[in-house]
Amino acid sequence: MSSKSPVCFTQKVDVLELLRDGRARTRAELVAESGLSRSTVGARVDALLGHGLVVVAGEASSSGGRPPARVVFNPTARLVVAVDVGATHVTVALTDLSGLVVDVVTLDLAVAAGPDVVLGAILREARRMVAAAGRRPAEVVGVGVGVPGPVEHATGRPVSPPIMPGWDGFDVPAAVQRVFDVPVLVDNDVNLLALAEQHAAWPDVTELVFVKVSTGIGAGILAGGQLQRGASGSAGDLGHLRVPWVPDSPRPADDPRDLEAVASGPAIAERLRGLGLEARTSADVVALVRGGDQRVHAAVRQAGRDLGAVLSGVVNLLNPSVIVVGGSISRASEHLIAGVREVVYGQSIPLATHDLRIVRSRTDHTAGVLGAALLVTRQVFAEDPLPHLIRSG
Amino acid sequence: MSSKSPVCFTQKVDVLELLRDGRARTRAELVAESGLSRSTVGARVDALLGHGLVVVAGEASSSGGRPPARVVFNPTARLVVAVDVGATHVTVALTDLSGLVVDVVTLDLAVAAGPDVVLGAILREARRMVAAAGRRPAEVVGVGVGVPGPVEHATGRPVSPPIMPGWDGFDVPAAVQRVFDVPVLVDNDVNLLALAEQHAAWPDVTELVFVKVSTGIGAGILAGGQLQRGASGSAGDLGHLRVPWVPDSPRPADDPRDLEAVASGPAIAERLRGLGLEARTSADVVALVRGGDQRVHAAVRQAGRDLGAVLSGVVNLLNPSVIVVGGSISRASEHLIAGVREVVYGQSIPLATHDLRIVRSRTDHTAGVLGAALLVTRQVFAEDPLPHLIRSG
Structure with a gap:
């Protein structure tokens, strides 16, 4: 889009919305930044001060006389x-x-x-x-x-x-x-x-897909900066997407599975039981990962590849700039995300992967x-x- | 979301934005609907009248005296x-x-x-x-x-x-x-x-996927009412999604293909050539469809099934309320969309298909x-x- 910079008319910014960034401002600065009148800003700041939502922050430099007071948002109010x-x-x-x-x-x-x-x-x-x-x-x-x-x-x-x-x-x-x-x-x-991941780690990213791999597999989709929930709230149901078959897959081509059936915690546990290991839940898988058994790492990596095969399609369809992989198994092992990266960077269209980052979650259980x-x-x-x-x- | 209805403060609606719906309004109605002051509305309407962007529309009923003038948007200005x-x-x-x-x-x-x-x-x-x-x-x-x-x-x-x-x-x-x-x-x-399809046929729908099947296959995604373009403008690249294998597929399971390679106009033409028919382009396929050959209908329906197999995943992921199938082949034959419906309603999760409509495009070449x-x-x-x-x- 190319256009002359227009005069903002319809969308004035509220004083409190401006102050939420935590920066202290004088009333004159608030008038300039909000586009609101001096009297509206004054009344608004007085109301916010009265309710404790903003507090006086200190003093701005001034050309002389008493420096104008700066106010700052008080999130604890x-x-x-x-x-x-x-x-x-x-x-x-x-x-x-x-x-x-x-x-x-x-x-x-x-x-x-x-x-x-x-x-x-x-x-x-x-x-x-x-x-x-x-x-x-x-x-x-x-x-x-x-x-x-x-x-x-x-x-x-x-x-x-x-x-x-x-x-x-x-x-x-x-x-x-x-x-x-x-x-x-x-x-x-x-x-x-x-939402939490974007806020904590990717505040400037508007196209982000967060994938949680745990007992189930689901995704939260931020597109155009907005959470996408779909028509009935079921958007992001990654677990029920079919895993595309790839030539080196350990499963037969004519036995297609949903992602959750091959890459969730319980699905990885099932594969490990097939190797004679004791595992039922995601927590069991995490415990085995910590034990360092190579067969466990290989099973987690294959789950990552299967997740990657599904995410390749998501990348072509939505063209996100960041995919975050979270959940207990991702936290415990780098092999999950290694498998995801291997397949997504290999299979998605170059334009969609050119600036794509695939990363582990940086947030914790809170x-x-x-x-x-x-x-x-x-x-x-x-x-x-x-x-x-x-x-x- | 549940909340008390708030007083609108930050987002006043401009007079012209209100009038764009084509309904005539008095200045008093514009004051009430916009939240702007009487003097602001008056100045705005005068400016719009001066530039021909609104015109006087007729007369509103009034309790007596001279009825107040109503103004209406003039899109031809x-x-x-x-x-x-x-x-x-x-x-x-x-x-x-x-x-x-x-x-x-x-x-x-x-x-x-x-x-x-x-x-x-x-x-x-x-x-x-x-x-x-x-x-x-x-x-x-x-x-x-x-x-x-x-x-x-x-x-x-x-x-x-x-x-x-x-x-x-x-x-x-x-x-x-x-x-x-x-x-x-x-x-x-x-x-x-x-955008055109939503405007012309689905003005109240915010979750819409438009699929064009022609020489290539691509999609336009409206989510949360906004066109989704992705991080580099490549969102909607449906043609490079892998077609999940289904048990009655005419192709071997261990030969996975991208959607464009099996369901585009040239791909359908290739299949028809295999039956001894003369076809190279989407236009050739459309001409053969009009000829009424059952083998042609069957090939188009299979392309619809393949498209449906990919769209099943899109439905699970994005949970749209409307999927519109357009492009020349869809216009020529009902068999394409019949194949799409067969597979999507059979494979996607019930919650996502409960209120899903899969329809042919209602717009034309303009x-x-x-x-x-x-x-x-x-x-x-x-x-x-x-x-x-x-x-x-």
Whole structure:
């Protein structure tokens, strides 16, 4: 696209949106950067100061007289409840408005216990944490929840989630809002990992695919800078893609398999059992990887090749600039990503791989709650934030 | 997502953006709908009236006295040059601001003649058309160009396009701007078909994949309502995806092929030659389809199945709500889409196919220039439109 630089008319930038980057600014700088009038900026800054959302930061240099005050965003002024519901564990965190964790706890609790039990436990923990931090429930501006299944994003209801009995169509926001009457955002857990990875490691990348290899295999797709959820929330279901056959494959060509059936933790474990090793779960595979057995490394590498065969198609189709491979097996072994790289760089079209980076995840086990917190703060700040933020004012 | 409805603060809607839907409104209605002040709306409407971009439409009902004037968008006030560069033909159109064609011509001109020859001919035609319409060159607000290859969207330069010798990295906007000094937007031709199809047939759909089956096979992906071009402009390269083997396939399992090698016009022609029929090109295949030979229908249906095997993966990955199949072979025969439906509905995950519609294209051979015009108007109206629109004022 080539055009003259236009005068911004329709999209003025809010003062708080500007200050979120953490840089201190004078009111004059805010007027210049926002395009808003001096009086609007003044009223806005006064309101934000009154609510503690910005604080006076220090003094800017000036040509003389009393230097003008600079204000800076105060992310600790409000709280977010960020939740990562896994198959067998639930992590509940309290974060500030930048996603920084104030308190966090992981519960041994299966998602299969159902929404009443799981959400009940989550809400008890969240209330306890708010009190323990010496804060008030009204300081919570939003709740973000990641779940291990597809979610209808507009309503926050899980949609036919295979490993979440009792959750299909359950109105998660309504249940949470009985305790915290704030925006409640629910999303697939891998989407939240993609969001967290981008935020922590690739802030300038708009085309990113995050792949989680664990008990299942799923992807979170960022395209055009936006999480892509598809029409019914099932986008990124990499595990059900057919693995294309390649000439040196260990499987017969006329026995095509879905990716999850050959490259997930349980699938690798099955292959290892065939070699006489004791393995059932992803955790067993990780333990064997740490033992250093060459046969284990070879099995993990072949899983990486199979993943690469599927990702070659994803690269041709979506042309991402970064593919991040995460999940427990990727964390334990470099052989998974080595297999992915071998096949993707060998099979995808040159234009799509020219600047493609295939990397391991740089985030840790707290990425799920970071993603949940980001989901909330992006939503709250994308709308007019004040009505959400000043409830406790 | 669940939240209280927030007061819109950061994103006011411009008057012209509102009026683009073609509905007439009073100034009071514009104040209410835009969130802008009465004086801002008044000044804006006066400016738009002065430039002919809106006109007085008639009279609204009122509680008495002189009824307030209603204004309506006047799409004929300005022009767009919309160009569709194909492998062997170039279509140049002059449209109004709604994409309606004022004049159009198709030239026998191969893209392989190179950018100087092709763009030279395009610019001559465009200037001739503007004059023939009794308009001035300054009334042209933008130029949209579709080309048969990947394009770096930010710069409008083709990137390693396989069938466009001489165009790699060529600065198309700069060449066009020597004649029309306006925004010039360049995109892959299939992306523009996707845009045109959505505009004409699926205006409320945000997740749409348009597939063109012709000499090559490519896709335009709309996700989250936005065209997805990927990191280097090569997103949608469906033709280089591997066709997953299925048990009733006519090909051996250990001879995997790319989609373009089995389902494009030339690939279908090759299969028909194997049956003793005379066919080389997509046009030959279309002619044979019209002849009604059952062997031809069967070959086209198998191409549809192969396309479906690839699209099954696309459905799992992107979860679109609409897949549109276009291109000359789809237009000529229902058997292509029948094959696609057979495989996609059989192989994709139920959640992703539950509400999926797989349909034939409803647009015709002018879709390329319509898409090029839409690319321009969306860009021009997304920014502050007045500086672009009032050049001729």
